[in-house]
Amino acid sequence: MFRSNDQWALNRQSEAFRATMTQLTLLLVATVFATLADHFGSHVLTAVSALLYGLTVATGVVVRRRRARAHWQAHRDAAETVKSLAWQYMVHGGPFHSKVRDPDGLFNQQLEEHLRGLRRIGWKEPSPERGLAVGVGTGSAYTLWNPASRHEPDDPRHPQITRAMRAVREKPxxxxxxxxxxxxVLDQLSWYGGRAVQARRSAALWSTLTALLTLLALTAAVLRSAGLVSGWDLSGLLAASAATGVAWLETRRHHPLSFAHALVREGLETQRAVLxxxxxxxxWPQAVTDTEHLMLPQHTDWLARFGG
Structure with missing residues (x-):
């Protein structure tokens, strides 16, 4: 379930970003043609511009119907839920403490409770893809989702519990x-640290670009209003370009995610020291629960609201 949901989440994420980029590109190119049409007085260029604006509207309708972003978030939540429960099961964390009588049955129960809410909003379990290896820890000897036989389920009643998970649970x-x-913990520390740096750099790049385009638009407007420049009116095109950059920056959420990932990493570092x-x-069970809570997508989204 983790493998399939993780892959679907990545696919839907790519689709959502491609759709947004397509819309923004169409709008910007349409503005270019509108600027050219205004300068040359061409009805053909005006028609091309109108056609591109129409394509933008049509693309928006398709995007809303496919709901790629909603599916992406639902599959990501499902994947991370399975991963978190698997780790808690393995190391006797959370409700899977050493004294629980039926950890396998409890795992199924917990998983069903977590997924029930996702089903209400339209989530459906995708078919697992054989041979897709997605690890929960880089280089780990106990990687859960490996196509090798020891990482396959050994009990059809509990299809999400693998031999490797049972082997770890039986250890001291x-x-x-x-x-x-x-x-x-260390694997996630590295991941969140890398993503925070990457998001911070991307935010700085796009913020600088949009600020530069806005400044150029202002300059073009001032020069034209002062009569120092005649002919081309580039202020509208430059403003549209700046707006496109701002929209893309908001879509990718570089600023809030860099803030959220940095805070999650700080929390994990503190929790690692405690553990x-x-x-x-x-x-130990409660400490694992607290640690897993830090890595939930919902927790990251909550932090991101304050980093915008």
């Missing part, structure tokens, strides 16, 4: 703790 507390810290130094076995 010290070994499980080491696996969780190394292959889950390493002072968590005894009796407090």
């Amino acid at each position: 507390f010290a070994v499980r703790k080491d696996i969780y810290l190394r292959d889950r 390493t130094a002072s968590v005894a076995e009796d407090r």
Whole structure:
């Protein structure tokens, strides 16, 4: 379930971004043709511009019907839910503590409860794709989703529980703790740190570009109003270009995501220190729950609201 939902989330994410880029490009090119039509007084260029604006409207209708962004977020939530539950099951975290009588049955119950809400909004479980290896930890000896036989389910009643998950769950507390810290927490620390840096750089690039285009639009408008420039009126085209940059920056959410990912990384670093130094076995389940909460997509989205 993780493999298939992760792949569908990536596909839908790419589709959503491509659709937005297509709309913005059509609008910008239509503005270019409108500027050319105004300068040359061409009815042909005006017709091309109108056609491009019409294509933009049609593209928007298709995008709304396909709901790629909504499907992307639903599949991402499903994938991360399965991954989080799998880690909690393996290391005796959260409700899967050492004293639970039927951890396999509890896993199915917890998974169904989490997915029930997603089904209400139209999420459907995609068909798993054989041979697709998506790891939960880079270089991990206990990577969950590997096509090798030891990582396949061994009980048809619990299709999401693999042999590797059972093998880790059977290990002593010290070994499980080491696996969780190394292959889950450190891996996610690296991921969130890298994404925060990447988002910060992209935000700086697009912010600089839009500011430059806005300044050029202002300059063109002032020069034309002062009568220093005649002929071409580029202020509208430059303003449209700046608006396109702003729209793309908001679509990709570089600013809020860089803020959110940095905060998640800080929280994980603090939690890693706590898990390493002072968590005894009796407090381990709650500590794992607190750590997993930091990595939920919903938590990142909540933080991103304050980073915009």
